[in-house]
Amino acid sequence: MYPMAQSLLATAVSLAGGLGFLTAGKDMSSLASSLSHSAKLLNHPGASSSPLPVGVGFIVWGADLSAAVEVTRNFVPAAVWLFSPRQAADLVTWTEKMREASGGKTRVWIQIGSVAAAVEAARLCNPDVIVVQGADAGGHGLARGAGIISLVPEVADALAREGHGHIPLLAAGGISDGRGVAAALTLGASGTVLGTRFLAAKEAEMKPGHVEEVLRASDGGVTTVRTTLFDVLRGTNKWPAEYDGRGIANRSFEDAERGMDTEENKRLYEEALAKGDGGWGKEGRMITYVGTGIGLVREVEGAGKIVEGLRKDAIAILEQTMARF
């Protein structure tokens, strides 16, 4: 959700009873001001009391650890969400430093995309939460992976077998509404995380062309694709080799499939960037990272209303499903 998920959106989610996240991404320059703004919006008395009820997401392979430590010490976010280390040992360092910086007040969430990575993260870091990211998720994730339908139960079983059954799992990837939330809970998750759905939150403050693209896309498994092309076009191709990203299969992707030379494709992408809103749409080349759940995103709503709807709908759906038996 970088760079849209900032203080307005994150705090609206937290105020509705969820936990909103700010994304540090690799660039931490604006994070301190976003956290400061969040504290103001939440009327939070300061880090010396309870943690600030928002989280921060870090891309471990790219983020600066000492800057992350400083921001965690100064703001004590409720959680940090660690994703995509170059090696598992980096997760250990990050976990220790984050716990140290916050005096143990900040919860450490680790996002994984395979059973092996979940077991390794549990063994090495004993994180407070494991986010189980399925292949339907938008943005970066493992190029080869399962959807949460099999990944969540297999991770749950493996963790229980290895003595890590106490770590709560949150499911990510393909969940856009109460049906997906209810499904994730039955699969063994304690909760869910949603990114794509909040691209159509009022508070996301995205460009109109981007919002239109999000609302336009349907048939999410066909209109989105996992690829490394978007990283190539954007010049963000230092991701570890096992990652790619899911986004809308735009004109750039189609051209690449038909064999267009990368330099030419990149040139056309940069032309589209210059067009702003005109760069989206059916023939667009702007990059729109979204999950397969995009087809279920059909209107812009307030983030609080989305959170409340997810909760209410999930419970209603579980009741209706039980009533069939």
Place this chain on the structure above:
Amino acid sequence: MYPMAQSLLATAVSLAGGLGFLTAGKDMSSLASSLSHSAKLLNHPGASSSPLPVGVGFIVWGADLSAAVEVTRNFVPAAVWLFSPRQAADLVTWTEKMREASGGKTRVWIQIGSVAAAVEAARLCNPDVIVVQGADAGGHGLARGAGIISLVPEVADALAREGHGHIPLLAAGGISDGRGVAAALTLGASGTVLGTRFLAAKEAEMKPGHVEEVLRASDGGVTTVRTTLFDVLRGTNKWPAEYDGRGIANRSFEDAERGMDTEENKRLYEEALAKGDGGWGKEGRMITYVGTGIGLVREVEGAGKIVEGLRKDAIAILEQTMARF
């Protein structure tokens, strides 16, 4: 499940309250004898009374329609499951012929992998059931698709919008146990279909090496892969262009990834075939079509016990999940 899913397995599923399927595949020579054997096992009085409580799966692009008509007329299976037409018009022909051959007694199931295909099948054929196949499914399916976590709800919404909300959906892909069944129901499916789980059914009568491979594989999203390579190796590469298949990422796949020439890879595959059981295993080249739910398949059980467990566990999980609120 071709060629394992034959009468013993299919009837065991039906006797436990499910509906077992025989797979005609493209070759229909053994189908009549499998149906005849099924009728005997089920102690079924014959086609003139009620339909035979097993189904038959047809690969529409490859199966012989007149042979399918004959077998449907003679045995009146409870359902025919139509998959992968070269063009949607073929589904219309098949649906009409199957209904005609059975005097309307055989239910027509159509399997799709996208929202667009679901709406088209509903509009053209008004099938009795739509099987919604997600990207986690083993064997052939759309190369580009969503998992059922988003595909089932999006298909349900689209069908309801277009006036086809009466058609029951069955979810396929990545479901191996009661958790997956419960999840599919909350997503909007009326039921589920499982293939991979039944590879480890006692009645499947597979080769010991094949069974060992099924039980060995874990971390289903990582150890399986969607590819057209297996079709290339087997010489079954006449599938419509939008299809590939999910199977265990074996040595042949790894070699292909590293750039091995196709002819050489094929030669090594044929050598492995000659080895029989020795062709499976970590360094094996035998082809094992399975879904990402393979990591949840950990023991061989009777098919009836599997069916009963799925039902019992799904209900228990729904109850437990509701109890959290």
